[in-house]
Amino acid sequence: MNKMKINNEKSFKEVTEDKAVAEILGKLGGEVPTIFDRSASMKCCPIGSSVSGICCKNCGMGPCRVREDKTGLCGATLGTITARNLARHIAAGAAAHSDHGRDLAHLLGLVAEGKAEGLEIKDELKLMKLAKNLGIEIGDRDIKEIARDTSKKALSLFGQQEGEIDLIKVAPGKRQEVWRKNNVVPRGVDREIVEVMHRTHIGVDQEAEHILDQAIRCAIGDGWGGSMIATEITDILFNTPQARKAKTNLGMLKEDEVNLVIHGHEPTLSEIIVELADNKELVEYAKSKGAKGINVVGICCTANEVLMRQGIAPIGNFLSQEIAIMTGAIELMVVDIQCIMQALGKLTKNFHTKLVTTSPKCKISGAIHMEFKDSNGLELAREIIKMAIDNFPMRKEKIYIPDVTSDLVAGFSHEYIKYMLGGRFRESFRPLNDAIIDGRIQGVVGVVGCNNARVTQDKYHNFLTRELIKRDYLVVLTGCAAISTAKCGLMEPEALEYAGEGLRSICEAVGIPPILHLGSCVDNSRILTVLSEVVQEGGLGEDISDLPVAGIAPEWMSEKALSIGTYVAASGVYTVFSGEPIPVESSSEVKEIMTKGWQEKYGGQLEYIPDIEELLNKVLSVIQEKRKALKIDIKKERVLLDMEARRALKDV
Ligand code: BF8
Numbered sequence: 001m002n003k004m005k006i007n008n009e010k011s012f013k014e015v016t017e018d019k020a021v022a023e024i025l026g027k028l029g030g031e032v033p034t035i036f037d038r039s040a041s042m043k044c045c046p047i048g049s050s051v052s053g054i055c056c057k058n059c060g061m062g063p064c065r066v067r068e069d070k071t072g073l074c075g076a077t078l079g080t081i082t083a084r085n086l087a088r089h090i091a092a093g094a095a096a097h098s099d100h101g102r103d104l105a106h107l108l109g110l111v112a113e114g115k116a117e118g119l120e121i122k123d124e125l126k127l128m129k130l131a132k133n134l135g136i137e138i139g140d141r142d143i144k145e146i147a148r149d150t151s152k153k154a155l156s157l158f159g160q161q162e163g164e165i166d167l168i169k170v171a172p173g174k175r176q177e178v179w180r181k182n183n184v185v186p187r188g189v190d191r192e193i194v195e196v197m198h199r200t201h202i203g204v205d206q207e208a209e210h211i212l213d214q215a216i217r218c219a220i221g222d223g224w225g226g227s228m229i230a231t232e233i234t235d236i237l238f239n240t241p242q243a244r245k246a247k248t249n250l251g252m253l254k255e256d257e258v259n260l261v262i263h264g265h266e267p268t269l270s271e272i273i274v275e276l277a278d279n280k281e282l283v284e285y286a287k288s289k290g291a292k293g294i295n296v297v298g299i300c301c302t303a304n305e306v307l308m309r310q311g312i313a314p315i316g317n318f319l320s321q322e323i324a325i326m327t328g329a330i331e332l333m334v335v336d337i338q339c340i341m342q343a344l345g346k347l348t349k350n351f352h353t354k355l356v357t358t359s360p361k362c363k364i365s366g367a368i369h370m371e372f373k374d375s376n377g378l379e380l381a382r383e384i385i386k387m388a389i390d391n392f393p394m395r396k397e398k399i400y401i402p403d404v405t406s407d408l409v410a411g412f413s414h415e416y417i418k419y420m421l422g423g424r425f426r427e428s429f430r431p432l433n434d435a436i437i438d439g440r441i442q443g444v445v446g447v448v449g450c451n452n453a454r455v456t457q458d459k460y461h462n463f464l465t466r467e468l469i470k471r472d473y474l475v476v477l478t479g480c481a482a483i484s485t486a487k488c489g490l491m492e493p494e495a496l497e498y499a500g501e502g503l504r505s506i507c508e509a510v511g512i513p514p515i516l517h518l519g520s521c522v523d524n525s526r527i528l529t530v531l532s533e534v535v536q537e538g539g540l541g542e543d544i545s546d547l548p549v550a551g552i553a554p555e556w557m558s559e560k561a562l563s564i565g566t567y568v569a570a571s572g573v574y575t576v577f578s579g580e581p582i583p584v585e586s587s588s589e590v591k592e593i594m595t596k597g598w599q600e601k602y603g604g605q606l607e608y609i610p611d612i613e614e615l616l617n618k619v620l621s622v623i624q625e626k627r628k629a630l631k632i633d634i635k636k637e638r639v640l641l642d643m644e645a646r647r648a649l650k651d652v
Helices: 009-015 019-028 035-041 078-112 124-133 143-158 166-170 173-181 189-199 208-238 268-276 280-288 300-310 318-325 343-350 377-394 414-422 430-437 459-470 479-487 493-498 501-510 524-537 559-570 588-602 612-629 643-651
Strands: 054-056 064-066 244-248 258-264 294-299 314-316 332-335 354-357 406-410 443-447 473-478 515-519 549-553 574-577 605-608
Touching (some): 009 019, 054 078, 078 143, 078 268, 143 166, 166 173, 166 208, 166 524, 189 208, 208 559, 208 588, 244 479, 258 300, 268 294, 268 300, 280 377, 294 318, 300 314, 300 406, 314 318, 332 343, 332 377, 414 430, 414 524, 430 501, 459 473, 524 559, 549 559, 574 612, 588 605
Parallel strands (some): 332 354, 549 574, 574 605
Antiparallel strands (some): 054 064
């Protein structure tokens, strides 16, 4: 899209379904280039698409461009190179999630030793559960001692050289057996990532299926290891989420307040900033600079973290980050890690907005670096808020905040879902299992993952979510998909009227919405825990692969999404991507392994379907096949049993 085209009202609707983003593009589009302009002016490299073969850059004799009929210089085939490249993407995605988990495991130890100012253990019960799963002695020991040992054990899992990581025991026994049989139970995720990198070096592992099995082991080490540790410890330190109301979209920026945006993925410093923003002294300081208060809002998964626990407004997902700056209303954007566009550094120079990087792992040209070191949280948060306040009088350009907001309900940890289903004294997944069995809920579908500038922002997430709830499928969401659905109003309480009759009856009875926001991308591990507990509850088979469930990443773009898709498939779930192709489309051999091959070995698969309606139909048919196999495909009438009938059932 060139400058001329972006000034055409119709083209804004082509690039986004978000009314606020379209409004800003309509006003300022073309004046400052954004990702939407770049994606219009630069086509995707065709290498990797089904017609163009694939590129191998793993040694200095290349890059070799390889097709079905042509190998690389070393003789590597299209299938081998495709599998190698995918394995490396998965390793990078697993590394991102798991390194995030490692930092939290380390932080837990610092909190236990009183070395992380401003932080404390907020959910002791969850700490006990994690400690138990990691084999830590509880007894009547002091909570801080348990936390210290849990931190040590969690940290040791990352580099575990031999044997199985403890957390795979969260999975159903049958699933663990499937993994053992195929030799993909992970050791420490660090070791699995290193092994992927080694095996994909020139001249090592050359059989596509064998390479992909290692990629699976690495991805399981992410989902059931690194990511799960990240989620658990975030809940321990900042509280396990409970349902809470909030608002979303760019309309949550305030013209008369200091707007501070937190963006990225890490919860730690952001949580401290959110808490400190209410500090009386800082609010008074903001007033002394002419502002009415301090408004903290979020973007991407950091937003999801603070939304889930504090009700802070997510003002946008991945494709909204530049657009938010263009409102001219943001005093400071503080970023940590992952999914932060490098373009922000240059873009902020056109506005008064200050861009601040805080992670020792991430610096951006044009940003101010203020490093977060675990022990300086309070001091650093105060400094950052003050910097934002000092920048308020520097607003020079005209402010333009679209008047677009939506209400939402978020905060569905697996503990909270269980509590809502069963009540305080009988927490249980039983009502969910029963509703699936009697057909009021046809199945559960995870709609997760990113925005992608090659796909109309939010369009596929919202289409699928609407169509699924209409047909009585409960939808669980994480990451940018969740923010997308919230922005279009599907998480408003009124959205219940879009749900099918069966799903609506359950949601009304237990008081949950038909679309559950489960958190950030690392929180996809919550979906694994829910699936394991649903199996354990009984009546829907013995393994995750028996359940009428599916996973979709319709606007994927990040390597983390590839790792997530792989561990979800390896956990026994039909998984499908749309939007841009997954980078295996040129190799029929690899596609066959990931569909037919993985289905046989793991009972789940990963494929790409570009047509969104075809994708929806495939998901529905896969779930209906599962219902058939479970013999629950015929809708049963609900029979209310009297006491006598209940007794008779008990006697059988
Ligand atoms: O981890 S969904 S664009 S923000 S990678 Fe990134 Fe994708 Fe958004 Fe969160 Ni997840």
